[in-house]
Amino acid sequence: MPDPQKSARRSWSSAAALRRHFWQPPRAHGDGIEGRDVSFLELFYDLVYVVVVSQAAHHLAGDVTWAGAGRFAIVFGLIWFAWINGAVYHDLHGRSDARTRFYVFVQMGVLVILAVFTGEATSGDGPAFATVYSAYLFLLGWLWYSVRRQDDPAFRSATTPYLIGILGSATAVGASALLPDGPRLAVWAILIVFWLAGMSVLQLRDRAPGAPRANASESMIERFDLFTIIVLGEVVVGVVNGIADADRTPVAVVTGVLGLGIGFAYWWTYFDFVGGRRVAADRGALSRWLVGHFLVTLTIAATGGVMVSMIEKASGGHASPPQAMVLSLSVAVGALALVLVATSLADWRELARIYRPASAALGVAAGVALLIGWLAPPPWLHIVLLTLVLGVVWLYSILTWFSITHREG
Numbered sequence: 001m002p003d004p005q006k007s008a009r010r011s012w013s014s015a016a017a018l019r020r021h022f023w024q025p026p027r028a029h030g031d032g033i034e035g036r037d038v039s040f041l042e043l044f045y046d047l048v049y050v051v052v053v054s055q056a057a058h059h060l061a062g063d064v065t066w067a068g069a070g071r072f073a074i075v076f077g078l079i080w081f082a083w084i085n086g087a088v089y090h091d092l093h094g095r096s097d098a099r100t101r102f103y104v105f106v107q108m109g110v111l112v113i114l115a116v117f118t119g120e121a122t123s124g125d126g127p128a129f130a131t132v133y134s135a136y137l138f139l140l141g142w143l144w145y146s147v148r149r150q151d152d153p154a155f156r157s158a159t160t161p162y163l164i165g166i167l168g169s170a171t172a173v174g175a176s177a178l179l180p181d182g183p184r185l186a187v188w189a190i191l192i193v194f195w196l197a198g199m200s201v202l203q204l205r206d207r208a209p210g211a212p213r214a215n216a217s218e219s220m221i222e223r224f225d226l227f228t229i230i231v232l233g234e235v236v237v238g239v240v241n242g243i244a245d246a247d248r249t250p251v252a253v254v255t256g257v258l259g260l261g262i263g264f265a266y267w268w269t270y271f272d273f274v275g276g277r278r279v280a281a282d283r284g285a286l287s288r289w290l291v292g293h294f295l296v297t298l299t300i301a302a303t304g305g306v307m308v309s310m311i312e313k314a315s316g317g318h319a320s321p322p323q324a325m326v327l328s329l330s331v332a333v334g335a336l337a338l339v340l341v342a343t344s345l346a347d348w349r350e351l352a353r354i355y356r357p358a359s360a361a362l363g364v365a366a367g368v369a370l371l372i373g374w375l376a377p378p379p380w381l382h383i384v385l386l387t388l389v390l391g392v393v394w395l396y397s398i399l400t401w402f403s404i405t406h407r408e409g
Helices: 004-022 039-062 066-093 097-119 126-146 153-177 182-203 218-245 250-273 285-312 319-342 352-375 379-408
Strands: none
Touching: 039 066, 039 097, 039 218, 039 285, 066 097, 066 126, 066 182, 066 218, 066 285, 066 319, 097 126, 126 153, 126 182, 153 218, 182 250, 182 285, 218 250, 218 285, 250 285, 250 319, 250 379, 285 319, 285 379, 319 379, 352 379
């Protein structure tokens, strides 16, 4: 006759084994997976940010002023830091088990709600945006805390300030829901500056004994490249929306198609210059890489937002001074940000004879882009000139590379 106690113990053991397999604790620091490919779950997660960024860019498209550009930069900064914290957590500690999938889907659900309030985050929907964003950060804080509970004490000197920063930021953003629009935006802007400074401070400080220096894995580099593609998509969206809003006039269609050239030139320059390359192990390299990518993606998304109004103004002959200058400033800052990213790469020293001339060319391109914005030619010509500026930099860099490698070969 079967023993009920033994059957119960076997059932309990089987359930515990099943739970251990499907609901595992997060990977500890240092438990990295070399050569890991970006998972379909991560791609699905990133897809939600297409909608969030698009909502922010859509708001900029309707308010291309200096104040509007500043508000867009603040909201985009919050979006970018939400993405990077979620992406880095999964890269360092995620698994393919049910626990990881569950928490990623919860994050995605929160982000969908966040997207609803993103378009008017700087005005009427600000309190709701702050509340949802705060909830998202508290969720991330819980996930990072679950790692800390099982981590080697050697890592706590770095992870504790980071966890405090996440939870403190969540509290500050949540509290900002009670403030008027202006002070609320000021709180958000201060947090973005705090996070950017924190990236540098945490990497430049001395490491704890036995703790390796933080660096970007191959999968993390791929995630940043993919996010760059996401914001490049905003240029395409801006072109489509601009043509549609301008009633599909021939001038608007031509200007829009030309506007795609800026997106193409961005893609070509980014992926031939800095995309897919290892980050140097030097002090400060990872910080420059992160800050540089923040500026690159910010300016590309801004370009997509401004593109709408540039196309709408095409039939009238000239865009307003803020519209022309914001577009040129986006291209100029984007070019300089590419130089910042390049200085963080492991190839920077090895290929200095190529990178340094190319970086100088990007610096000149930034100045020329600002000059074009100041002159404010007709929108179609403005866009063509900016595309040519980026194209000439790419061509110069490629010819420099070909010349050097041909001589050495």
